[in-house]
Amino acid sequence: MELGWLLWGAAVLLLLLLLHVLMELSPAVNFALRIGLYCLLCVVASALTVPACLLVNGGRTVKNMRIIKTVVKTFKYFFGLRFEVKGLKNFEVEGPAIIVSNHQSILDMMGLMEVLPNNCVQVGKKELMYTGTVGLIIYLGGVIFINRKSTTSAKMVMAEVAKTMATDNVKVWVYPEGTRNCTGDLLPFKKGAFHLAVQAQVPVIPVVYSSFTTFYNPKKNLFTSGKIKVEVLPPIETKGLTSDDVSDLTDKCFCTMRETLFRLSGRPSEAKDSS
Numbered sequence: 262m263e264l265g266w267l268l269w270g271a272a273v274l275l276l277l278l279l280l281h282v283l284m285e286l287s288p289a290v291n292f293a294l295r296i297g298l299y300c301l302l303c304v305v306a307s308a309l310t311v312p313a314c315l316l317v318n319g320g321r322t323v324k325n326m327r328i329i330k331t332v333v334k335t336f337k338y339f340f341g342l343r344f345e346v347k348g349l350k351n352f353e354v355e356g357p358a359i360i361v362s363n364h365q366s367i368l369d370m371m372g373l374m375e376v377l378p379n380n381c382v383q384v385g386k387k388e389l390m391y392t393g394t395v396g397l398i399i400y401l402g403g404v405i406f407i408n409r410k411s412t413t414s415a416k417m418v419m420a421e422v423a424k425t426m427a428t429d430n431v432k433v434w435v436y437p438e439g440t441r442n443c444t445g446d447l448l449p450f451k452k453g454a455f456h457l458a459v460q461a462q463v464p465v466i467p468v469v470y471s472s473f474t475t476f477y478n479p480k481k482n483l484f485t486s487g488k489i490k491v492e493v494l495p496p497i498e499t500k501g502l503t504s505d506d507v508s509d510l511t512d513k514c515f516c517t518m519r520e521t522l523f524r525l526s527g528r529p530s531e532a533k534d535s536s
């Protein structure tokens with residue numbers, strides 16, 4: 262019996278040593294293992310957090326986000342990530358608001374939880390519901406699911422959210438690029454978030470995360486430790502705006518966020534580029 266345990270111990274040690282050597286030798290193995298660890302953490306942490314959410318809050322509610330946030334905020338220590346946050350005071354608006362931010366990777370969930378204000382739900386693609394325990398925890402957290410393949414259905418869900426935001430007093434977090442983009446720049450913004458803000462007559466609060474490209478790049482199998490700068494920008498008011506103003510509002514927000522992204526990432530702005 263004792264020899265059996267000893268052999269198991271030796272086997273585990275050998276495996277860890279082998280993984281370490283492979284990680285040192287091959288960037289691809291290093292990347293796959295670190296992403297694998299992140300996914301495993303998400304799956305295991307979700308499985309443990311589901312019962313906590315059910316016991317404390319009884320079912321699907323935005324209040325569960327507080328529990329999820331506490332858990333996810335510990336993940337950064339596994340990957341040597343640091344966050345430098347500025348402008349949290351800008352979240353302190355009276356009542357609901359639309360929060361928009363850039364979306365670079367599945368790692369964004371760590372940055373999201375670093376600054377997430379109370380009573381705030383995210384808009385997510387419906388496919389996330391089918392990711393096992395992760396889908397379950399996201400459902401319990403009150404995430405609003407949209408079908409990106411059907412504009413009509415997505416618009417209907419957003420219109421419903423515009424109606425209930427005020428009564429439920431929730432903030433809604435939208436990734437206006439609509440998909441992940443880790444190029445160090447922004448994709449053109451979809452207009453859903455801005456229609457929502459105008460329909461509900463609530464401010465838009467932009468949040469910008471510096472580019473991950475110095476420490477995370479799937480194409481180059483790069484995933485090391487790193488620092489992420491986060492800035493919560495002043496709210497953009499929408500009182501009195503109509504659907505005719507949505508394009509201008511979208512453009513204004515895009516320009517402000519792009520300028521901030523370049524500044525935070527130490528990249529010269531377009532204006533400086535051309536001079």
Ligand SMILES: CCCCCCCCCCCCCCC(=O)SCCNC(=O)CCNC(=O)[C@H](O)C(C)(C)COP(=O)(O)OP(=O)(O)OC[C@H]1O[C@@H](n2cnc3c(N)ncnc32)[C@H](O)[C@@H]1OP(=O)(O)O
Pocket residue numbers: 303306307310329332333364370383384385386389395398399402404407409410411412413415416419420435436437438439440451452453454456457
């Ligand atoms: C324990 C650990 C576990 C971890 C736990 C972590 C928990 C947190 C989970 C967080 C989940 C985060 C998930 C992130 C995502 O999934 S991002 C992807 C999904 N999100 C989005 O796509 C949002 C952004 N997209 C939009 O806003 C789109 O506009 C959308 C509403 C989806 C529609 O898209 P699409 O079909 O592509 O159409 P267009 O955008 O091109 O629009 C077409 C025309 O319609 C007009 N429009 C759009 N919306 C509206 C509206 N609400 N009302 C009226 N009109 C609307 C739009 O202006 C276009 O017309 P014009 O071209 O302007 O004439």
Ligand SMILES: CCCCCCCC/C=C\CCCCCCCC(=O)OC[C@@H](O)COP(=O)(O)O
Pocket residue numbers: 299300301303304364366367368369370386389391392393395439440441
């Ligand atoms: C029974 C099924 C089991 C499935 C197991 C799947 C396990 C998944 C495990 C961990 C994943 C962690 C994900 C954390 C949440 C990430 C949310 C996110 O970033 O979604 C991407 C979405 O914004 C945009 O998607 P696309 O860029 O358009 O694509």
